[in-house]
Amino acid sequence: MLAPITTAHYLVLSAILLLVGVIGILTRRNVIVLMMSIEIILNAVNVNLIAFGRNLDQLEGQVFAIFVICVAVAEAAVGLGILIALFRNRETVHVDEIDLLKW
Amino acid sequence: MSQYYTATDHFVLLPALLLALFGCATLLFDFLVFPDPKQRRWLLIFLVLGEVFAGVAFWRQQQFLLEHGGSLAAFRGALVIDHYALFFHWLFLAATLITGLISYRYLEVRDEHHGEYYGLLLIAQTGMFFLASGTELVTLFVGLETMAVTFYILVGFLRADKRSNEAALKYLILGSVSTGFLVYGFSVLYGISGSTRLGDIAAAVAARDAWDPVLVLALATAGAGLLFKISAAPFHMWAPDAYEGAPTMITGYLATASKAASFALLVRLFAGPLGPARESWEPLLAAAAVLSMTVGNLAAVTQTNTKRLLAYSSISHAGYILLGLIAGSPTGLKGVLVYLLVYTFMTLGAFLVLTSLARQGIAGDDINDLRGMMKRAPGHALWMLVFMVSLAGIPPTAGFIGKFYIFWALIETGHYVLAVTGAVYVVVAIYYYFRIVKAIFVEPEEAEAGPLTVSLGTRVGLAVTGVLTLVAGVYPEPFLRLAQMSITR
Structure with a gap:
């Protein structure tokens, strides 16, 4: 028989997701993968919010999570738009080649 | 008006509604009425009208507060109007208006005059409204x-310019990561307090030990996100790149309004609900402030691009403003507000002069582009001298008043080491600001570029920022009274 899943488990999951996202940002060099890592960080936040909301028996956490999802979508949309504009001029999505400005 | 949207809610929200409405109207009119790029400068009227209407709404709120005192909360404590918020609203209004006025010539010269530009400025200001007035996570x-997403678009507004694309992409990636950290901190704050309202969070934070690990986690992640937004070291790496690649007036807007809005939130959070945990965040912020002053001032010395130079200068200014928050006394908070006010005017003025240097196909942001400016445009050259002297913090200009209150507060609260560090870096700053002055007045012109063509909007913007920079230095009394009123809750 497995132990029941508690709020603490979700918080640990969220911390792991945050860590995975940050490692992705630091090690990956493809802009698309960087954007995916950002989504993972924001989803870590969502797991956190919903776990707290459930623990506290409130709806606020879920509402907050929905707002985070909306904002993540807006950010991804603008990010891909900017990436397309860059790709038209430079034909690359590789961070090491995007080096006109000193990083 | 129902129980979900009362008359008070409407009164508090009205300026944001007006700004968003005029922003959307700009987008619509651009698309339906002005298909010809040459007519697009008329869309500036929407920006001006939007600001006038919002200004009237702010004025009515201010009159209400002066009569009844205190603050006015709306939406069950999600938004608040107090003198602190209004101080920032006026600052954003002035910055947005000046940015709009100086933009049209630059956009026409760079062949990127799209109507949505003015709409985006208004929508960015709507975001800033919620940053200064919001009291709920x-x-x-x-x-x-x-605000941030609008700024990603504005930084990348020169679609055909590779540097602008690159700046926008870097700003977006790093900005989104910082947002992730900030909202992670917010989620932990929600978890420990069971509420998203700052008032309830204040009670939960006060009940905990300042070194409680969960609280420190929330402070560190939210603090990192906010330090990124104000471009303080060690989260400053995006600033020089984004500042260099962005259209010049957007660089000015990013350095002033966006930074002021983030400071509005930072001070409201750290001097408010997170105040009881001062013991644990004070060392973190002090380290960030000293690092910002060091990195900003030392890296600025070697820059050859004026926008990059001013980017590093803005990083060091963020460090100085943080010192006011670290002092934490009423004088310190007053110093933060006065510093932000004078910083906005002098920085916006400096970027305004740089914006007017743009010619067909040339961004005009190399330090050599400033050469011989004294001959080409003596008025611009003299105003630039005022802005540089002020940024360096030399009396009798506004920059001195800002630094004076920060240092006074530090000495008052016994932070002698921080005060001395800050004062030493002022000397370094004088060196690099005067490199710009030297290029303007001493170095000979390389090629005959002819006199500058200056638009009406630039003249107005320059007069406003220049006169305010001088007046605040010679007669700071009204500005100090305004800041004093804003911090007394």
Whole structure:
């Protein structure tokens, strides 16, 4: 028989997701993968919010999570738009080649 | 008006509604009425009208507060109007208006005159409204992101310019990561307090030990996100790149309004609900402030691009403003507000002069582009001298008043080491600001570029920022009274 899943488990999951996202940002060099890592960080936040909301028996956490999802979508949309504009001029999505400005 | 949207709610929200409405109207009119690029400068009227209407709404709120005192909360404590918020609203209004006025010539010269530009400025200001007025985490988060996402677009507005694309992409990636950290901190704050309202969070934070690990986690992640937004070291790496690649007036807007809005949130959070945990965040912020002053001032010395130079200068200014928050006394908070006010005017003025240097196909942001400016445009050259002297913090200009109150507060509260560090870096700063002055007045012109063509909007903007920079230095009394009123809750 497995132990029941508690709020603490979700918080640990969220911390792991945050860590995975940050490692992705630091090690990956493809802009698309960087954007995916950002989504993972924001989803870590969502797991956190919903776990707290459930623990506290409130709806606020879920509402907050929905707002985070909306904002993540807006950010991804603008990010891909900017990436397309860059790709038209430079034909690359590789961070090491995007080096006109000193990083 | 129902129980979900009362008359008070409407009164508090009205300026943001007007700004968003005029922003959307600009987008619509651009698309339907002005298909010809040459007519697009008329869309500036929407920006001016939007600001006038919002200004009237702010004025009515201010009159209400002066009569009844205190503050006015709306939406069950999600938004608040107090003198602190109004101080920032006026600052954003002035910065947005000046940025709009100086933009049209630059956009026409760079062949990127699109109507949505003015709409985006208004929508960015709507985001700033929620940052200064919000007292609830979801509101603050959405306001911050409204502002940030708009700024990603504005930084990359020169679609055909590779540097602008690159700046926008870097700003977006790093900005989104910082948002992730900030909202992670917010989620932990929600978890420990069971509420998203700052008032309830204050009680939960006060009940905990300042070194409680969960609280420190929330402070560190939210603090890192906010330090990124104000471009303080060690989270400053995006600033020089984004500042260099962005259209010049957007660089000015990013350095002033966006930074002021993030400071509005930072001070409201750290001097408010997170105040009881001062013991644990004070060392973190002090380290960030000293590092910002060091990195900003030392890296600025070697720059050859004026926008990059001013980017590093703005990083060091963020460090100085943080010192006011670290002092934490009423004098310190007053210093933060006065510093932000004078910083906005002098920095906006400096970027305004740089914006007017743009010619067909040339961004005009190399330090050599300033050469011989004294001959080409003596008025611009003299105003630039005023802005540089002020940024360096030399009396009798506004920059001195800002630094004076910060240092006074530090000495008053016994932070002698921080005060001395800050004062030493002022000397370094004088060196690099006067490199710009030297290029303007001493170095000979390389090629005959002819006199500058200056638009009406630039003249107005320059007069406003220049006169305010001088007046605040010679007669700071009204500005100090305004700041004093804003911090007394």
